[in-house]
Amino acid sequence: MLARGTSNFLDDLRRQLSGQPPAGTENFVVGRDVAVTEGKVVLRNRLIELIQYTPTTEKVHPEPILIIPAWIMKYYVLDLSPHNSLIRYLVAQGHTVFCISWRNPDAEDRDLGMDEYLEFGLHAALDAVTSVVPGHGVHAAGYCLGGTLLAIGASAMARDGDTRLVSVSLLAAQTDFSEPGELSLFINESQVALLEASMAQTGYLTSDQMSGAFQLLRSYDLIWSRMIDEYLLGDRRAMTDLMAWNADGTRLPAKMHSQYLRRLYLNNDLSAGRYPVTGRPVSVGDIAVPVFCVGTASDHIAPWRSVYKLHLLSSAELTFVLTTGGHNGGIVSEPGRGNRQYQIHTRAAGDGYMAPDEWQATMQTHPDSWWPAWSAWLRERSGDVVAPPLIGAESSGYPTVCDAPGEYVRN
Numbered sequence: 001m002l003a004r005g006t007s008n009f010l011d012d013l014r015r016q017l018s019g020q021p022p023a024g025t026e027n028f029v030v031g032r033d034v035a036v037t038e039g040k041v042v043l044r045n046r047l048i049e050l051i052q053y054t055p056t057t058e059k060v061h062p063e064p065i066l067i068i069p070a071w072i073m074k075y076y077v078l079d080l081s082p083h084n085s086l087i088r089y090l091v092a093q094g095h096t097v098f099c100i101s102w103r104n105p106d107a108e109d110r111d112l113g114m115d116e117y118l119e120f121g122l123h124a125a126l127d128a129v130t131s132v133v134p135g136h137g138v139h140a141a142g143y144c145l146g147g148t149l150l151a152i153g154a155s156a157m158a159r160d161g162d163t164r165l166v167s168v169s170l171l172a173a174q175t176d177f178s179e180p181g182e183l184s185l186f187i188n189e190s191q192v193a194l195l196e197a198s199m200a201q202t203g204y205l206t207s208d209q210m211s212g213a214f215q216l217l218r219s220y221d222l223i224w225s226r227m228i229d230e231y232l233l234g235d236r237r238a239m240t241d242l243m244a245w246n247a248d249g250t251r252l253p254a255k256m257h258s259q260y261l262r263r264l265y266l267n268n269d270l271s272a273g274r275y276p277v278t279g280r281p282v283s284v285g286d287i288a289v290p291v292f293c294v295g296t297a298s299d300h301i302a303p304w305r306s307v308y309k310l311h312l313l314s315s316a317e318l319t320f321v322l323t324t325g326g327h328n329g330g331i332v333s334e335p336g337r338g339n340r341q342y343q344i345h346t347r348a349a350g351d352g353y354m355a356p357d358e359w360q361a362t363m364q365t366h367p368d369s370w371w372p373a374w375s376a377w378l379r380e381r382s383g384d385v386v387a388p389p390l391i392g393a394e395s396s397g398y399p400t401v402c403d404a405p406g407e408y409v410r411n
Contacts, residue, residue: 021247024239030248031405034241035076037088039404041101042392043128047112047120049101049406050128052391053087057094059385063166064096064133065378066125070144071102071117074248074409077328078143080241084334086371093375095139096389098129100146103408105253110203112253114149114260118277122153130164131396133389137166139378141292143331144302147173148264152275154289155282167381169292169374171331172302175284175310176271177264181303187265192258199254207249242332271313284313288349292377294321294370296330308356311347319346319377322360323370335369342370 028034039053067087069075078099079087090097100121105112129138142150147170154168174180180187199205269275273283291314295304304322311318323330323342333340343363347354354362366373392400 021244022239025244025247027239028241028244030074030076030409034081034245035079035405035409036082037079037085037091037404040391041401041404041406042098042132042398043124044401044406044408045120045124047103047116048125049103049401049408050125051099051101051404051406052132053091053097053099053404054391055094055096055388056091057388060094060096060388061379061382062133062136062384062386063139063382064098064129064136064389065090065139065141066129067097067099068122068125068140068142068146068150069100069102070146071121071250072145072252073250074245075099075101076405076409077242077245077332079405080245080332084241084332084337086332086334089334089371090375093379094385095375095378096133098125098132100125101406101409102250104250104411105204106251107203110199110254113255114152114263115277117149117256118153118156122149126164128393128398131398132391132393136383138164139167139169139381140165141169141171142173143171144173144327145260147171148175148270151175151284151287152270152277152282154287155275155284156277158286158288159277159280159282165289167290167292167378168287169294169378170307170310171294172296172299172307172327173293174264174302174306175313176306177268178271178309179303179306180265181306182300187261189266192261192266195261196254196258199257203254205252205254205257207251242328246328271309284310285315287314288316290317290319290381292319292321292374294323294331294374296323296325296327298324298326299330301327305356308359311353315350317346317349319344320359321370321373322363333369333371335371337369340369341365341367342373344370344373 037053039051041049042052043050067078069078079085082088087097087099126138140150150168151170154165157165263269263275274281293307293310295307297304321342321344323333324340325333343365345363392398
């Protein structure tokens with residue numbers, strides 16, 4: 001036991017010093033074991049690759065889905081192994097699915113800010129989607145920080161009279177940061193100033209800096225219990241696809257990360273109607289299309305009561321789901337997985353407010369995954385099925401670039 005533990009420790013130390021990923025990640029190679037849903041990259045710019053997935057049904061709903069993942073993580077958390085890929089599930093339900101894959105920034109990208117993530121990310125992807133599938137509105141879905149970006153972008157679109165969105169889905173995404181939970185322990189003026197000084201040297205926040213903060217939030221699960229099991233007891237934990245993905249870190253541009261921390265966490269500008277897009281403030285309350293919002297019960301990054309605060313900002317039709325699991329595991333929650341349940345309720349447009357604890361005590365609990373409820377919600381807000389669109393639109397400037405999962409996800 002002691003010999004195994006020592007061997008595990010030395011192997012981990014060697015991997016860390018040489019910059020190698022943790023043991024077992026070699027069994028989850030991007031494009032071979034994970035991120036294997038078939039599709040094509042139909043747009044590549046300085047910040048994103050846009051993947052259009054190959055249909056697997058004879059007919060599809062006419063309104064495509066555009067997924068905006070967070071760029072603090074690789075997109076394929078939503079396309080893990082075939083059995084637990086949310087993207088593959090949506091395609092199998094007859095949806096035309098597009099997903100952004102963010103480029104991993106380096107020092108040359110230090111001046112990329114939130115405006116660039118809107119311009120080259122959300123807006124560029126939306127332009128491509130509506131060119132590939134013209135004449136139909138788009139169901140937009142954002143996860144984590146990608147959901148916050150979507151809320152900002154959808155607010156600006158509503159302000160400017162852009163009607164291309166027919167619904168907005170926010171998965172574990174905050175729009176009000178007044179009570180961000182345990183992460184607030186690491187976000188105050190002095191901490192942000194320290195990070196800014198560090199990023200001024202490198203041009204970015206390293207993946208180790210980001211993952212270190214998240215590990216401290218769950219120090220028992222992610223640090224101490226693992227050390228006891230693997231080093232003292234000699235029992236190496238089996239690597240999973242979600243764990244391997246979590247070890248595949250990303251960097252964050254200095255300007256964007258500073259804006260994100262100051263404008264959203266410290267100043268809470270979005271919920272206060274102070275967040276500027278193209279020089280003018282936006283309001284989440286301007287979003288009038290139906291909204292589907294998911295909170296996860298054990299979330300340490302976007303606590304569900306914080307996510308629930310969207311009820312205070314928006315009077316649009318709002319369907320809220322509270323599911324078991326954490327920030328990642330609650331979203332990656334495929335049908336048939338044991339010990340999963342969720343609550344769901346649709347508040348009609350203009351209806352009154354219900355406090356989160358009352359909501360939780362009142363709403364019926366359903367077994368299994370929330371995915372089918374989301375698919376049904378999307379289906380009810382979509383038109384009759386049609387023949388699938390072509391992949392890409394070369395005549396409109398969107399030729400197929402390469403096979404999914406693309407190149408950006410590998411860097």
